Amino acid sequence: xxxxxxxxxxxxxxxxxxxxxxxxxxxxxxxxxxxxxxxxxxxxxxxxxxxxxxxxxxxxxxxxxxxxxxxxxxxxxxxxxxxxxxxxxxxxxxxxxxxxxxxxxxxxxxxxxxxxxxxx
Amino acid sequence: xxxxxxxxxxxxxxxxxxxxxxxxxxxxxxxxxxxxxxxxxxxxxxxxxxxxxxxxxxxxxxxxxxxxxxxxxxxxxxxxxxxxxxxxxxxxxxxxxxxxxxxxxxxxxxxxxxxxxxxxxxxxxxxxxxxxxxxxxxxxxxxxxxxxxxxxxxxxxxxxxxxxxxxxxxxxxxxxxxxxxxxxxxxxxxx
Numbered sequence: 385x386x387x388x389x390x391x392x393x394x395x396x397x398x399x400x401x402x403x404x405x406x407x408x409x410x411x412x413x414x415x416x417x418x419x420x421x422x423x424x425x426x427x428x429x430x431x432x433x434x435x436x437x438x439x440x441x442x443x444x445x446x447x448x449x450x451x452x453x454x455x456x457x458x459x460x461x462x463x464x465x466x467x468x469x470x471x472x473x474x475x476x477x478x479x480x481x482x483x484x485x486x487x488x489x490x491x492x493x494x495x496x497x498x499x500x501x502x503x504x
Numbered sequence: 505x506x507x508x509x510x511x512x513x514x515x516x517x518x519x520x521x522x523x524x525x526x527x528x529x530x531x532x533x534x535x536x537x538x539x540x541x542x543x544x545x546x547x548x549x550x551x552x553x554x555x556x557x558x559x560x561x562x563x564x565x566x567x568x569x570x571x572x573x574x575x576x577x578x579x580x581x582x583x584x585x586x587x588x589x590x591x592x593x594x595x596x597x598x599x600x601x602x603x604x605x606x607x608x609x610x611x612x613x614x615x616x617x618x619x620x621x622x623x624x625x626x627x628x629x630x631x632x633x634x635x636x637x638x639x640x641x642x643x644x645x646x647x648x649x650x651x652x653x654x655x656x657x658x659x660x661x662x663x664x665x666x667x668x669x670x671x672x673x674x675x676x677x678x679x680x681x682x683x684x685x686x687x688x689x690x691x692x693x694x695x
């Protein structure tokens with residue numbers, strides 16, 4: 385492992401020597417300021433659009449809140465008592481499950497003579 | 505520090521002339537650091553400009569002028585990291601293990617054969633690039649700052665905001681991963 389570490393140190397040392405010194409080109413500063421300005425203009429545009437957008441969204445939120453509060457007072461649930469609401473809720477239209485009612489639910493039939501005897 | 509603290513204070517308050525002087529004082533050092541961090545001379549200037557753009561927009565967050573250099577280094581590391589991530593995504597499909605040629609180059613690098621100097625340097629860079637591709641960007645940056653840039657653990661502490669012991673462990677593990685990557689490539693049937 386020490387061999388490996390020494391090898392690695394050697395590679396790093398040579399890599400350091402192999403990386404050239406980089407001199408800035410004459411365009412470095414003009415390009416830098418152009419980038420700063422372009423980012424500033426983007427931020428400025430974003431800020432300029434974001435402010436009115438936030439105002440509009442705030443107004444919409446306030447409007448929805450007012451409409452919501454105004455609508456609450458008019459609902460029947462709030463106007464009547466709990467019993468009224470319960471009665472209104474359990475109306476016939478809300479019966480979803482029905483079953484046919486028969487006289488003889490088991491389907492069993494007595495023999496004919498017995499039936500006649502019974503009728504007499 | 506390459507400049508007076510007063511100049512940084514002026515730049516912080518939005519003095520464009522002062523900021524210009526700060527850039528002029530540090531750009532060569534930053535270009536050199538980025539060159540070693542990313543290993544691609546053609547993109548060094550672009551990344552350096554990104555560092556200074558970030559510096560311009562974050563100078564007001566700098567607590568005191570005394571921590572300016574670690575702050576600038578941190579911006580440099582972050583911009584280099586972003587660049588390396590971008591490059592990795594772009595060239596992931598082209599990535600392969602260390603080629604036979606590159607592994608052979610390691611020996612050439614270690615042995616220091618008599619070759620044309622520039623050609624040799626190019627090979628060293630190519631080899632290290634191939635090796636670094638097998639470890640994470642974090643490992644690459646940390647190792648380069650410590651082993652190639654020669655930063656002390658104290659300096660790394662202020663850049664990474666981590667304790668010295670934690671950094672030592674990270675460095676140790678990063679070295680192990682680089683060695684393992686090399687050994688794996690070697691065992692993959694090339695040597």
